[in-house]
Amino acid sequence: MSETANTANTASTANEAAAEPAEVQAPGRDASGEPGSWGARLRDAAVERWxxxxxxxxxxxxxxxxxxxxxxxxxxxTMVLVYAVALLGLNLLVGHAGQISLGHGAFFAVGAYAAALMLDRWDVPYLLTLPVAAAVAFVLGLGLGVPAVRLHGLYLALVTLSIAVFLVPLLKRFESVTGGSMGLTLTKPAPPAWTGLAEDQWLYFLALAVAVAAFLLARNLLRSRVGRALHAVRDNEAAAEVMGVRLPFYKTLAFAWSAMFAGAAGCVYTWVIGFVSPDSFPVTLSITLLAGIVVGGLGSLSGPLLGGLFVMFVPSWSQDINKAAPGVIFGLLIIAVMYVAPTGLAGLAGRAAGRIRRTLRRE
Known part of the structure; x- marks a missing residue:
């Protein structure tokens, strides 16, 4: 009996001793005594609140x-916002779904011409052209996505590139509809009198409203089941299929969504420029857009905005630096950015923010 009582007392004392550190645990330390656990959580929560x-x-x-x-x-x-919306779609396809496209400029052109034809032929209200242009591009992206499901890597890149290659001569061939090489000249949206805004300011706010709506739509889409399925397809197609993800469906959907954003951007481009022609959408546009999203940061919501800044300003800076060979300067700048920030400008900003958080945790 005495041995049993001693054993029970010893176990009780051990349990109390084991429980004591949890009761007297100092703030900012975890159960092992390592500093920074609570503080890190509090600072991360503060970052989310800010x-x-x-x-x-x-x-x-x-x-x-x-x-x-x-x-x-x-x-x-304004053009930065236009390109950001287009890159948002390309980021959805390349950065989140893991599919490559060298024909994104073609869908941009489809949206631009869809809006231009509605404005020029049928005098459709400006705001109504936006959903129609996006829907037309969505349907065409859906049609491309069906055969693209069976292609991967370089084969998929070649097929999408061919779309951008034959688009310009195709637009020039149907001169009675597209205006041929002369293009179509349109009237820009006039600001309502009650706004008191100039034309350039009104166009800017139109583009800003479309960009905000597009980013919110993309954010909600990526946080849904569709976004998780796209990430699974990007990371490992075989594993995603085993988990029940329908690869053909989500790959096709990714192309359609990507084209829809490009079509919406092309529509806003028509409002801002007031002119469309086949030569406004060369093959280099698709390549520049792909370079823009890679430089901006694949798989990041801030990447399209940073890529839009890159696409808008870097070519003009290259022209100012060397008017004889702006393409060389543009290429060298891309190489320099990729060397400094291999995960894009968004990744560089993320690493800088991470260093700041780690510094705060040490304090």
Whole structure:
């Protein structure tokens, strides 16, 4: 009896001793005594709380910018937003679904011409051309996605590139519809009198509204079951299929969604430029868009915006540096950015933010 009582007392004392550190655990330490556990969680939660505030501040700055810049700079920022919407679709296909496309500029052109024809032939209201152009591009992307399901890698890249190659001569051939090499000249959307805005400012805010809506749509899409399925397809197709992901369906859907964003961007491009022609959408446009999303950052929501800045400003800077060979300067700049930031500008910004968080955790 005495041995049993001693054993029970010993076990009780051991349990109390084991429980004591959990009760007197110091703030900022985990069960093993390592510092920074609680503090890290608190700081990460603070980062998440501050993220909406940072996005709101960025949106306010974007709304304030056109009132402080000259019309040409406002036009450049408008084009950045247009390219960002197009790159958002390309990022969905390449960065999140793992499929490659060298024909994204073709869907951009489809959206532009769909809007231009509606405005020129049937005098459709401007805002109504946006969903129609996006729907037309979506249907064409769906049609491309069906045969593209059986292709991978270089074969898929070659097929998509061929679309961008034959688009320009195809548009020139149907001169009675597309205007041929002369293109179509359109009237830009006029700002309502009650806004008090200039034309360039009104176009900027139209592009900003479309860009915000597109980014929200992409964000919600990627957080849904569709986004998780696309990531599974990108990471490992065989494993995704074993888990029940329908590869043909989601690959086709990725092409369709990507084309839809490009078509919407092409529509806004028509509003901003007021002119479309086959030569406005060469093969190099598709290649430049692909370079833009790689430089901006694949698989990141901020990548398309950074890529839009790259696509808009770097070619013009290359022209200013060397008017004889701007393409050489443009290529060298791409190589330099990829060397410094192999995961894109968004990845570089993410690493910088990570270093700041680690520094705060040490304090």
């Amino acid at each position: 993220r909406p505030i940072a996005l709101a501040a960025l949106l306010l700055a974007a709304c304030y910018a056109p009132f402080q810049l000259v019309p040409f700079r406002v036009f450049q920022l």
